[in-house]
Amino acid sequence: MIIRIDEYSDVPIYMQIRNQIVMGISSGELKAGEQLPTVRALALEIGINTMTVSKTYQMLKNEGYIMTDRKNGARVRENIAQSGVISEDNKTELRRIVSEARLSGVPKAELKKLIDEFY
Amino acid sequence: MIIRIDEYSDVPIYMQIRNQIVMGISSGELKAGEQLPTVRALALEIGINTMTVSKTYQMLKNEGYIMTDRKNGARVRENIAQSGVISEDNKTELRRIVSEARLSGVPKAELKKLIDEFY
Amino acid sequence: MIIRIDEYSDVPIYMQIRNQIVMGISSGELKAGEQLPTVRALALEIGINTMTVSKTYQMLKNEGYIMTDRKNGARVRENIAQSGVISEDNKTELRRIVSEARLSGVPKAELKKLIDEFY
Amino acid sequence: MIIRIDEYSDVPIYMQIRNQIVMGISSGELKAGEQLPTVRALALEIGINTMTVSKTYQMLKNEGYIMTDRKNGARVRENIAQSGVISEDNKTELRRIVSEARLSGVPKAELKKLIDEFY
DNA sequence: GTGGTCTAGACCACG
DNA sequence: GTGGTCTAGACCACG
Numbered sequence: 001m002i003i004r005i006d007e008y009s010d011v012p013i014y015m016q017i018r019n020q021i022v023m024g025i026s027s028g029e030l031k032a033g034e035q036l037p038t039v040r041a042l043a044l045e046i047g048i049n050t051m052t053v054s055k056t057y058q059m060l061k062n063e064g065y066i067m068t069d070r071k072n073g074a075r076v077r078e079n080i081a082q083s084g085v086i087s088e089d090n091k092t093e094l095r096r097i098v099s100e101a102r103l104s105g106v107p108k109a110e111l112k113k114l115i116d117e118f119y
Numbered sequence: 120m121i122i123r124i125d126e127y128s129d130v131p132i133y134m135q136i137r138n139q140i141v142m143g144i145s146s147g148e149l150k151a152g153e154q155l156p157t158v159r160a161l162a163l164e165i166g167i168n169t170m171t172v173s174k175t176y177q178m179l180k181n182e183g184y185i186m187t188d189r190k191n192g193a194r195v196r197e198n199i200a201q202s203g204v205i206s207e208d209n210k211t212e213l214r215r216i217v218s219e220a221r222l223s224g225v226p227k228a229e230l231k232k233l234i235d236e237f238y
Numbered sequence: 239m240i241i242r243i244d245e246y247s248d249v250p251i252y253m254q255i256r257n258q259i260v261m262g263i264s265s266g267e268l269k270a271g272e273q274l275p276t277v278r279a280l281a282l283e284i285g286i287n288t289m290t291v292s293k294t295y296q297m298l299k300n301e302g303y304i305m306t307d308r309k310n311g312a313r314v315r316e317n318i319a320q321s322g323v324i325s326e327d328n329k330t331e332l333r334r335i336v337s338e339a340r341l342s343g344v345p346k347a348e349l350k351k352l353i354d355e356f357y
Numbered sequence: 358m359i360i361r362i363d364e365y366s367d368v369p370i371y372m373q374i375r376n377q378i379v380m381g382i383s384s385g386e387l388k389a390g391e392q393l394p395t396v397r398a399l400a401l402e403i404g405i406n407t408m409t410v411s412k413t414y415q416m417l418k419n420e421g422y423i424m425t426d427r428k429n430g431a432r433v434r435e436n437i438a439q440s441g442v443i444s445e446d447n448k449t450e451l452r453r454i455v456s457e458a459r460l461s462g463v464p465k466a467e468l469k470k471l472i473d474e475f476y
Numbered sequence: 477g478t479g480g481t482c483t484a485g486a487c488c489a490c491g
Numbered sequence: 492g493t494g495g496t497c498t499a500g501a502c503c504a505c506g
Contacts, residue, residue: 026218070490082224098237099145105201108238118217119227264456308505320462328454336475337383343439346476356455357465
């Protein structure tokens with residue numbers, strides 16, 4: 001899986017990587033149990049510091065998306081906990097996006113099509 | 120319209136206010152041509168620095184949501200430009216939200232229901 | 239409140255600080271809404287790097303014990319969320335401690351007295 | 358006695374095994390003088406490196422919980438030394454757990470009930 | 477002035 | 492070899 005960093009983005013690098021890995025797991029590009037690159041390998045590949053990648057992995061681990069052990073590196077978790085609900089933050093963020101889209105004249109159907117595409 | 124600041128949020132205050140005004144315009148709570156409170160009044164009401172509100176208004180003006188003149192203060196624009204498309208940032212953000220919701224076991228229909236609710 | 243670091247401990251420095259702050263909040267030494275030292279001040283006082291203190295504050299923030307904002311620094315939260323239950327990790331850890339104490343010949347009453355003292 | 362490894366835990370494997378054996382001795386599941394599986398057998402059963410189990414046994418021996426000899430392998434010690442006191446580390450750890458439980462709204466009686474259960 | 481992010485480098489425990 | 496921790500230093504956005 002290829003990680004792309006937008007260096008001009010307001011989103012911190014460690015968060016950009018985190019988001020792309022989460023989307024990769026959801027889309028199936030990263031499968032349950034699949035090995036992630038080592039902290040050093042990913043840092044080298046992207047051209048950033050190992051600390052930054054390390055921060056990403058620790059975040060993903062805390063969120064329950066991946067597991068890390070010192071022997072095998074990081075792997076996608078087999079059993080990701082399912083709360084069944086959308087977080088309040090994501091709900092608010094979704095509302096903001098829908099509002100902006102509506103004001104831009106984007107039809108509701110267009111948004112639902114994106115849901116179908118991304119889900 | 121009542122603006123609520125979440126002091127525990129990572130979202131900067133000026134952005135929280137901006138988002139709530141945009142959502143207010145989209146929902147119709149703030150109507151086209153409607154007068155917004157002065158920078159001073161809003162800052163006093165929320166209990167924050169006037170510089171912060173000023174930053175919000177400047178942003179909303181740049182984005183084309185409001186217009187300001189020295190005599191009348193700030194007002195919701197009558198004719199907000201409609202690009203007809205969702206910004207790339209919002210598209211990426213929507214994809215992230217959908218991915219997280221999916222991994223949390225939230226059904227697709229639930230997301231579409233929220234679109235209906237927020238649109 | 240005085241933070242003491244045991245440099246020979248296996249517990250990472252950022253975690254030692256975190257634990258002492260949590261215990262300080264529980265004991266009432268740190269009151270709700272009380273200001274914590276700035277990242278830089280605490281780092282200087284303890285003689286460690288600001289990054290390490292920063293890691294502590296971010297952890298405490300994620301756990302809901304404190305709040306940080308760029309203007310005012312860090313403060314103890316007024317309303318700490320109460321799950322009402324002991325985490326599985328803490329339960330396991332408590333069991334380990336009780337087992338070791340029992341094998342050392344420490345009477346059960348002694349442990350309960352410590353609960354009274356620490357609660 | 359069945360040893361279970363939590364691969365998602367931050368606690369090192371050798372320590373997880375060590376803790377479970379100590380708890381097994383305390384609970385009586387492992388009796389004084391009882392034979393422990395060989396390093397090789399236990400490593401095979403859990404599916405880990407023999408070095409890891411070896412590290413565990415060495416630790417338990419140093420702590421005085423088990424004894425080893427070349428002929429009979431490892432056995433639970435008949436006369437485990439009783440200091441009569443809780444170690445400083447365990448006391449600090451207990452205080453941390455009690456503090457977190459208290460802040461989570463867990464009543465003191467609940468903690469004492471767990472002491473009764475685990476002792 | 478404040479916390480947040482990032483770098484370049486180092487050392488460590490685990491396995 | 493792996494992730495985890497820590498340092499010394501820097502720059503940034505927020506307010």
